[in-house]
Amino acid sequence: MRPIILWCCAGLLGAAAGLNYARLNHAGSDELAGQAHSIGFASASDFSTVARMMDGGKIRILRATDLAVLQKYADAPGHTADFVAAALSNIADETAAERVVPLAASLRKRSPGCLIIANLPNDWRKQGCAKAADQLVKLISSPQ
Amino acid sequence: MKNIVLQSGNREFLMSFAKRALIASAIFFASACIVIASGPTGFPNCSIDDNGPYCPGAGNVSKCTYCCWNTGCSDADAQACASCCVHGC
Numbered sequence: 001m002r003p004i005i006l007w008c009c010a011g012l013l014g015a016a017a018g019l020n021y022a023r024l025n026h027a028g029s030d031e032l033a034g035q036a037h038s039i040g041f042a043s044a045s046d047f048s049t050v051a052r053m054m055d056g057g058k059i060r061i062l063r064a065t066d067l068a069v070l071q072k073y074a075d076a077p078g079h080t081a082d083f084v085a086a087a088l089s090n091i092a093d094e095t096a097a098e099r100v101v102p103l104a105a106s107l108r109k110r111s112p113g114c115l116i117i118a119n120l121p122n123d124w125r126k127q128g129c130a131k132a133a134d135q136l137v138k139l140i141s142s143p144q
Numbered sequence: 145m146k147n148i149v150l151q152s153g154n155r156e157f158l159m160s161f162a163k164r165a166l167i168a169s170a171i172f173f174a175s176a177c178i179v180i181a182s183g184p185t186g187f188p189n190c191s192i193d194d195n196g197p198y199c200p201g202a203g204n205v206s207k208c209t210y211c212c213w214n215t216g217c218s219d220a221d222a223q224a225c226a227s228c229c230v231h232g233c
Contacts, residue, residue, distance in 0.1 A: 039213060054206040054209070055205050078223065086209060086230045089230055113223055114226075115226070119231060
């Protein structure tokens with residue numbers, strides 16, 4: 001009889017812990033979605049993709065899915081542009097940087113006051129992407 | 145149930161320890177309040193607390209940038225703050 005009671009208690013505790021974990025996880029995703037919308041991202045997953053690129057250090061391989069998310073925000077207003085530009089500033093591969101030059105130029109034209117985009121050519125040069133940096137400078141300075 | 149009776153020596157020791165802990169925590173909170181009340185240093189037109197967990201200097205770029213755009217800064221200050229998050233201040 002006693003072992004049965006113990007197993008029942010353990011089961012109840014496990015279920016309670018699982019429910020609590022699920023509740024906390026749900027609250028976290030709600031918070032993330034709220035943040036994403038307040039910044040101007042269409043979804044929490046877009047925001048978490050960009051945040052991962054911002055926080056993850058140097059990017060040497062730019063995945064197609066990540067690039068697609070960044071390109072969605074090529075015409076984003078200032079506050080969203082800051083996030084996308086911060087993600088771009090982590091790119092440390094010449095080929096990857098060349099792929100995002102048009103996106104960076106579009107962001108620059110849309111948000112001329114964004115200091116992160118303004119500094120993007122310098123960041124890229126420091127990270128060994130001089131060709132892409134030159135292309136970006138040329139594209140920005142060329143008249144439309 | 146057993147009654148646990150503290151001997152007078154132990155009780156005095158515990159009381160003096162509690163008093164010291166109370167005084168130490170009061171000093172800690174007072175100094176924390178002074179640091180917070182001293183306010184932001186780099187961005188005068190918004191309520192960024194430079195000592196906040198996600199604000200410039202904390203190392204988390206995305207949360208820092210989020211902080212810059214959600215504390216009532218002017219656009220120019222938020223841009224400068226966000227740049228701090230990426231390049232340092």
